[in-house]
Amino acid sequence: MIFFEKLKPKFWDYRDVAAGPFKHLFNFRRLWALAVALTSLVALIPLISITLIDYRVTQKSVESEVLLRTARLVSNTWRPVSFFLTERRSALDFVVRDNSYNSLRDPKRLSAILENLKQGFGGFVDLGVIDSTGRQKNYAGPYKLEGIDYSNQGWFKDVINKGVNVSDVFMGFRRTPHIIIAVRYDLPNASFYVLRATIDTDRFNELLAHLEVSGQGDSFLINKDGFLQTPSRDYGKVLDRIPLRVPAFSPKTRVYEEVYPDNKQLVIGYAYIHDTPFILMIVKQKNELMKPWQKTRFQLIGFLIASIAIIVFVVLSVATYLVNRILIADQKRIMTLHEVEYSNKMASIGRLAAGVAHEINNPLAVINEKIGLIKDLFTIKDEFKGNRKLIELVDSALSSVDRCGTITKRLLNFARHLDVKIQMVNIGEVIGDVLGFLSKEAEYRSIAVSINVSGDIPQFESDRGKLQQIFLNIVNNAFAAVKDGGSIDITAKREGADLISVTFTDDGCGIPGSDLERIFEPFFSTKTKQGGTGLGLSITYSLVQELGGILVVHSEVGRGSSFIVTIPLKMEKKEKKTDEGVAGR
């Protein structure tokens, strides 16, 4: 709160009391708020829009890149897996075409072929020749499987129908995971036989295990029922069912996203391997894949926040500066208007004083002469010379006429010097003229006014009218500040070779320190409820400046105030101000 008080701009608590019905036009706080709101909107909306669009575009781009990379990986992985199976199937195809049924039934020959296949291709575990009834007629391999009947096995039925079969991974008689590739060969006697090879799944596992999948990814094969054909890091061992749905068939590589109940977002790429029951799946954690995007996102959000902060700071600063300038300009304008008004008022007072003095002076002169004649008749003609009572009465009347004459002359003197002109000024006379108007008030209120003008002050060039106004304003303030019976001390003395100072000291109520800083500001008044405009001291300050001087105030609450006017003994002549014309001079 204290921080805000320090930062609070000038206009924040400003209320133009003189604005009257147009008060709403001078609500600077509202003007500031409007300027800040509009400028911020104009500046921030495009920035936020562009940033949001960029955010979305970049996010989409990164997501597309992630999907594309996954699809490429699936495609690249699919190829060797497919090639591995196709190669071995083609090898078996070649074997049945290159060898007669009888030669394949020869155990030595079959063992030789198996050995060749192991050496040439790898992955082959055993070979078996099965006749059309499903009975294994010859077997070469590590197990004792000769004579086994496969007629009820699914793969056997499938190979009869399709001519070739690649089986799921299964445990079978060997109790180890393996797959079977079987090819049918039709004999000329309308019979057939089947050459079946067992393929070691370790080769698959190795192929997929060595695959580097980013984003904590997992790559494995499943069959069409969703059972793992190769071990998975995340979803279990061979022949476990994966918790993911089996993707729909597609002849091409596909990638899709899926959210699972644990709120894990997955990017899943898959490809069906043709003529096999296998589906190659690569599963990646989306949040891991999007990590580069997170960095970009933080940079974007950081940029947005920094930009908003800078824009808001600039908008606030500019709006505050401009509204402050408007306030100052407005105050200057009002100040000028008030100065013109004040000047006009003083001119009117001058004209009024001169008019009144003239109208009174003529009858006063007649009274003066008539009473003078009476006195002449009494004194010169000796008729009533001895009647002292009459002489005293006449003298009393003449004394009153003289008093009236003094007042009208003082009025005339004051009015004459309201004009703006530089002339030789006697500072003591100016102070005396000003105090002449307040002497009765001082008498009624028992205010002791002392004047002490130093004898070394020469007559000097200055604007007597302005000096009168300055002194009158300060003395009026002093009279307002002191209580009945108080005292006002006026001291004029020389300050060096070129300056004189006039100090007005009162023992009045004093001015609080907080008000003291603002006492010369236009419109600062503690008497607004008593009709004060807050311009008296401000105008006085301006007048002192116009004379090339300075006005300083010292004050202590409860002990009184001192206003010190320091003015040069020689005034720089300036061009006549235009507002003097306005004032009707």
Place this chain on the structure above:
Amino acid sequence: MRVLLVDDEKELVSTLAERFSLRDIEADWVTTGEAAIKSVASKTYDIAVLDVKMPKISGIELKKKLEEINPVLKYIFITGHGSEEDFMTASSELSAEYYLVKPVNIDDLIQKMKEILINPDKRDSLQHPL
């Protein structure tokens, strides 16, 4: 010393003239500029006391006309008017010694008249025998 008093305020000039008479100063009075011109043309005066502001012919204009008739005539101006224009006009054409503001003390006026007649300005070195 022969004095001509010119002021549109009849009560003022007539009374002032009577007071001068009581002091053995010969004083005539008129209330218009035209009457003053006639008086100066027909009679020789030593000094004219003129009101600055009068109807038709102002005191300043009257002075110029009277100077043509009687170049040695001396002048004192009195005024009750305090307007700045009046003061500026008077003070620019007259020195402060020739200028008094109403109401005037008769003794001050006589003193001023004597001073002017004894110490005329540089343009006129005529010494008037009092």
